[in-house]
Amino acid sequence: MITTTNPATGRPLARYESMTHAQVEDAVQRGFDAAARWGGTSLPARLEALTRLAAQLRTESPRLAALITAEMGKPIAEAEGEVEKSAVTAEYYAAHAPAILADEPVDVGEPKAWIAYEPIGLVLAVMPWNFPVWQVLRFAVPTLAAGNGVLLKHSPNVTGSAVALQQLLLDAGFPEGLLTTLVLDEAEVPATIEELIADDRIAAVTLTGSNRAGAAVGAAAGRASKRSVLELGGSDAFVVLADADVPAAAAAAVKARFTNSGQSCVCAKRFIVEAAVAEEFLELFVQGVETLKSGDPADRAVTLGPLARDDLRVALHRQVAESVVAGAKLLTGGQPVDGPGYYFEPTVLTGATPGMPAFDEETFGPVAAVAIAADRAEVITLANSTQYGLGLSVWSAEHGVEVARRITSGAAFINAVVASDPRLPFGGTKNSGYGRELSAAGIREFTNTRTYWVA
Template sequence: MLIATNPTTGESIHAYPPMDENELSQAIERSQEVFQSWKTTGFAQRAAMLKKVAELMRADRERLARLMTIEMGKPINESYGELEKSAWCAEHYAEFGEQYLSPVDLPSDAAHSYVQHLPLGSILGVLPWNAPFWLAFRFAAPALMAGNVCLMKHDEHVPKCAIAIAELFDQACNRLDLPAGIVQNLPIHREQVAQVIKSEVVQAVSLTGSSAAGSAVASLAASQIKPAVLELGGSDPSIVLADADISKAAETLAISRIINAGQSCIAAKRLIVEASVYDEFISKLKSHLEKLKVGDPSLPETQVGPIAREDLRDALHRQVSTTINQGARCLLGGEMPEGSGFFYPVTLLVDVTPKMQASCEETFGPIAVVMKADSAQEALEIANDTPYGLAASIWTSDTQKGIEMANQIEAGQVAINGIVKTDPRLPSGGIKRSGYGRELGPHGILEFVNVQQVWIGA
């Protein structure tokens, strides 16, 4: 059974039987049938569908937001924001998808030669629980605008979110007299993913998840000679230099660390601060963190909700306890709370060194880790001393210095004097064990197309 648990109470709330092998085969075959129709639609029809989905999502905002809050514990105001961002993503590709995919003339010995971008077919998206709507739309909107169809294997802990996402696309298609089934929800266990990837119908895979999951999916996709885009974990550094606006840096990095209870791949995870402003930064960061309200995510005043699962909270506490035993100072939190639900206190660990647990591993929770660097060069070395390379931020009053440091940061995304975030207009993705390929922006829509060269003789 696929069982969802409300992390606020610890109680099971849904139980669904997974698709059996026959049902899964039928869904895959249906996607092939739908693709034959969908690929013949024009950009105008695809854009109309995406705009209609955005409209339907906004109209059903309250119900959809509460699905996220109940199933994975996202504070309700953040759930509203995630829905709006998902609608924006759909509208962005509706507006710019045709431009991103326009043919490109290239000179050659032909009378006319060009490259065009054609759909591949059925694309499998393997999605996590931490941003159920946003990550689904980040995958589906560009793929659909390119003329592909989507099979969505969502995390089994957010089943109603997954159902609702697929229903939104079916509703939009029905209202516009377009083929239903362009996005199909596959309620399956992770062990069944291999069957989908191996199907001749499926042409490519997109996965957002852990490095371990990415390695398994990438290996299987490669064995089938199928492309994959992987957005994996991160241990994202934020470098705070001595000349930075310390107040702004502390305030912004506190927000970056605790959004979604810290359960975000691109959250600021290692705050690396130059020695001369180290104590000042810690004092201001602590002031922001200790004011945050942890509690019931359905209440609008709540800023930090529960950890999504009990096993994840246990792993987080192990990381914190080990790091403290290794010599870090804990200035806030750090103790497992009593009571129902999977709550964990906002925690501040300082004097963390590169060999400590909270630096070596990705921390997925409201845990701020502060490290000291004697110079900008040492800060850069600490930042790059990780197997991950997803995102980073640099804080300095010297913008040119920030730009020069960005050139040396080993990450797919760098923010200078601002919060690291994803944006439909800009490509997002990582290097090293944080994955490969890009989502969003013009680069994202080009990941799953046939870049076809056409040569025309005289």
């Protein structure tokens, strides 16, 4: 059995029976058959289903948002925003998939030639808990639009959300089996995922999660010669240059770090500030952090919820404590909160340097590590001193793009907080993964880019 827990209280929510091997086999076959039929469905019919999905998401938003909040502790307003963003993405692809997936003529002289984007079949998706609806639909919406099916292995602590998503697609009129949720005992997950990737009925695999899980999935996909997309960890730099609007940067920094209680791969985690404005930035940033209201995430006045699991809180506390021992200075917070639930004080460390856990590792929770750089050259050096390369935010009046071009990342935002948008490709570099989601790149990741030549 899988038991989900409310992280705001530490109390059990629901229990779900794990699938047997026979049930997994049946789910794979049903998904494979449904994907084959769906791939033969006309594009207009597929996109009509996406429009219905957007409407269904908005109808079900109160229930889905409450489920997200109960299962992983996201503040309710952010949970509602997650559902709405998923609806907007469905509408985006319903409107733009015809152009993205259209045959592209190529002038080769007398013969006729074109490039087509065709479905590949059933795609296995291994998804995390931090955005229980958005993470799944960010991948699933373009994949379904392209004519594929989805076999979903969600994180166990959001099993209720996974089951709800399967029903949501049925309620929106998608065929039975087109999105199938696997409920697996955690001890069996690694072996089952490896078996599934090797299965001829699985065309490709995508994973959003840890580097360890990504390495295992990427290796299995390589052995099976199958396409994979990996969206892994991040330790995004939030750069504040000497010519930045410091009050605006400090206010944005609070949102950039503490959205979703800091539990996002694209949350800013390392704040690299030029020395000339460091004192002002730190004062304003700490003031903003100390105004955050922690508490029951179902309360609309709350802006900081609990961590999703207690083991995550233990790991975060270890990172903070070891960084302080290594020389970082604690400006605010730094401790687990006593009482029920998995709360951690919003925390700001300064004096962070390479070699400290808060600088080198991904901190998945409400902890900000501030490093002070002597000049722009050191800013760039520090920003690049990471194994990750997902997002980057640079605050500057004149040098933002210039500096961003010298820092490796999958996305660079100038005077703005890093965010995903269905109109733009999303993905990482270095140990943050490979492949892209969203935009035209995301829908084409799981298509057969096929050449036609007619003489």
